[in-house]
Amino acid sequence: MEQSFLAYLRGRCRSLPQVSVGIGDDAAVIEPPTGQLIACTDQIIDGTDFRSQQLAPDHSLADVGYKSMAINLSDIAAMGAVPTSALVTLSLPKTNATRIAGEVYEGILQAAEEFQVAIAGGDISTYEGPLAITVTLLGHVPPNAAWLRRSAELGDAVLVTGAVGGSILGRHLRPNPRVELAQILRDSVNVHGAIDISDGLSLDLDRLCAASGVGIELNIATIPIHDDAIVLSEKTGRTPFEHAWSDGEDFELILTMNQADADKVLEMPLPCEITQIGKMISRTGLWKHEGTKLVRLSPQGYIH
Amino acid sequence: MEQSFLAYLRGRCRSLPQVSVGIGDDAAVIEPPTGQLIACTDQIIDGTDFRSQQLAPDHSLADVGYKSMAINLSDIAAMGAVPTSALVTLSLPKTNATRIAGEVYEGILQAAEEFQVAIAGGDISTYEGPLAITVTLLGHVPPNAAWLRRSAELGDAVLVTGAVGGSILGRHLRPNPRVELAQILRDSVNVHGAIDISDGLSLDLDRLCAASGVGIELNIATIPIHDDAIVLSEKTGRTPFEHAWSDGEDFELILTMNQADADKVLEMPLPCEITQIGKMISRTGLWKHEGTKLVRLSPQGYIH
Numbered sequence: 001m002e003q004s005f006l007a008y009l010r011g012r013c014r015s016l017p018q019v020s021v022g023i024g025d026d027a028a029v030i031e032p033p034t035g036q037l038i039a040c041t042d043q044i045i046d047g048t049d050f051r052s053q054q055l056a057p058d059h060s061l062a063d064v065g066y067k068s069m070a071i072n073l074s075d076i077a078a079m080g081a082v083p084t085s086a087l088v089t090l091s092l093p094k095t096n097a098t099r100i101a102g103e104v105y106e107g108i109l110q111a112a113e114e115f116q117v118a119i120a121g122g123d124i125s126t127y128e129g130p131l132a133i134t135v136t137l138l139g140h141v142p143p144n145a146a147w148l149r150r151s152a153e154l155g156d157a158v159l160v161t162g163a164v165g166g167s168i169l170g171r172h173l174r175p176n177p178r179v180e181l182a183q184i185l186r187d188s189v190n191v192h193g194a195i196d197i198s199d200g201l202s203l204d205l206d207r208l209c210a211a212s213g214v215g216i217e218l219n220i221a222t223i224p225i226h227d228d229a230i231v232l233s234e235k236t237g238r239t240p241f242e243h244a245w246s247d248g249e250d251f252e253l254i255l256t257m258n259q260a261d262a263d264k265v266l267e268m269p270l271p272c273e274i275t276q277i278g279k280m281i282s283r284t285g286l287w288k289h290e291g292t293k294l295v296r297l298s299p300q301g302y303i304h
Numbered sequence: 305m306e307q308s309f310l311a312y313l314r315g316r317c318r319s320l321p322q323v324s325v326g327i328g329d330d331a332a333v334i335e336p337p338t339g340q341l342i343a344c345t346d347q348i349i350d351g352t353d354f355r356s357q358q359l360a361p362d363h364s365l366a367d368v369g370y371k372s373m374a375i376n377l378s379d380i381a382a383m384g385a386v387p388t389s390a391l392v393t394l395s396l397p398k399t400n401a402t403r404i405a406g407e408v409y410e411g412i413l414q415a416a417e418e419f420q421v422a423i424a425g426g427d428i429s430t431y432e433g434p435l436a437i438t439v440t441l442l443g444h445v446p447p448n449a450a451w452l453r454r455s456a457e458l459g460d461a462v463l464v465t466g467a468v469g470g471s472i473l474g475r476h477l478r479p480n481p482r483v484e485l486a487q488i489l490r491d492s493v494n495v496h497g498a499i500d501i502s503d504g505l506s507l508d509l510d511r512l513c514a515a516s517g518v519g520i521e522l523n524i525a526t527i528p529i530h531d532d533a534i535v536l537s538e539k540t541g542r543t544p545f546e547h548a549w550s551d552g553e554d555f556e557l558i559l560t561m562n563q564a565d566a567d568k569v570l571e572m573p574l575p576c577e578i579t580q581i582g583k584m585i586s587r588t589g590l591w592k593h594e595g596t597k598l599v600r601l602s603p604q605g606y607i608h
Contacts, residue, residue, distance in 0.1 A: 020448075020450075021452060024515075025383070025452055025453050026344060026380075026382040026383055026498075026499060027342045027343060027344035027382070027450075028344065029340050029342060029383070029450045030340065030341040030343055031341070032337050032339065032341055033336050033341070036333050037333070037334040037336055037341070037442075038333060038334070039332045039391060039425065039440075039442065040330060040391070041393055041425060041440060042427050043395065043427050043429055045395065045431045047432055048429060048430075048431050075330040076331060078330040078331070079330055079333070081331070087345040089345055089347050091395075091436055121344060122345055123346050123347050125352060125353075126352075127352050128351055129432075129434055130431065130432065130433055132431070134347070134393045134438045136345060138341075138343065140336075141333070146325065146331075148325060149328075194330075196330055211329075
């Protein structure tokens, strides 16, 4: 099916100036980035990252395709980068391969259009296994200006976008990668450390701290809890906070910057909510105040 | 297993100047290419592209890892490009996942070292399915100088590297991507059209012709038949030529250039054999002379 599907796909993919030669040659020819190149790759697999037989109501394989792009767009946003082009690899079950590929690509192309990403190439195979989608996304940042996990600084304010918890109710298939926000912040302030929340707020906070060699004092009451976490807590018996703390796949950003920049950001009109949840301290790990004492918190989330 | 394996891998991956930030952040930071960026992606799956239970004698999963890199290196070579960095995605069976990942990576790292490619990032999952490896390879070419399938010209000489046929005897796991040769030719002559042989000499010749809107008159007697095709023919009852014509996974290059450049190349000392097998004609398709008549040949190979 590969050749005929690729012919169909060439017709569906819009030309964008960043890709000179797209699908159909041995490799794609892409215009050089301004600044440095940013590249990431993430796969999602049926049965592990979604369940095609048990999708939430109103969801389809197009959402799965959208997700495969969105999780990579979130990684690009977490670097403060602009996404430009993608290579998409589909591993398809042999039964209904063409129909599945078509449905998945509806969502991939929707995300590509929404974020002005060119589909530069890819690969398609059928096999004895579950649907798996691997996206490699390319983007760019100004020279030496990527936001890194290791660049958070002592005294930094720690901010989080949106609200977290309960994404499993369906939101994890249609996250909002914070690509636009990242560009607004890049133009306005000096972001130090950044990471996206894929495995849980606390686990990814902990990773950011570990990479930067600092810790964080959280103001627990300020952590923005998503309505989904409240709905889910009624089913699970766990508290909404527990879901916010440890659920994965929020695809929000954790960002650090000096307090003056944070104060500026908190006053700016932005395309999404942003909340200060703590500040970076020298004592490593995650902490909260209880009275005058600092109490250590345990990171929880999805361990691969 | 992902976090601990990534820690191991960070230790094993050499730093190369082209990658500023490698494994361990949300995305890799890569130095911008000189000229244009070249990007390709290819996956191989157990049961389809290799059989881990029936590897040829003296082969192991390290060879499978090597192959996952080599097939992409061959695509980069077919663009006349220099490879620089790779992103590697492993989908691992749940049983023995860490052992399998380790063995596969031995071959990946060997290819990376041999071709001076930096492993910039990737993804690892375990799942209910066969071993699958997806490599995205990045490289660069001088501006507007990529060798394309569509750039073969009427009157061009058609050359092929190495010898073809019978790769299934084991050579398909350890191909010789013609990266070095491509750079020598780029520095010496003006290559017009190019494609690598992945699905069979005749099928890939036909694709090159179709993309360029020309045909080829082959001098059948000059087609370089690999010894493996002769050995295989004794088992299959097909002729060595039939194997050379239609077997896939040779990962040799088909190149077109004007006759003066071809004559120059055929006299040059090169790291591999190169043979002129025909010339581009206006009548589309594949042809050979029989007496004074042109007889049409049917392309055969691996149709995905």
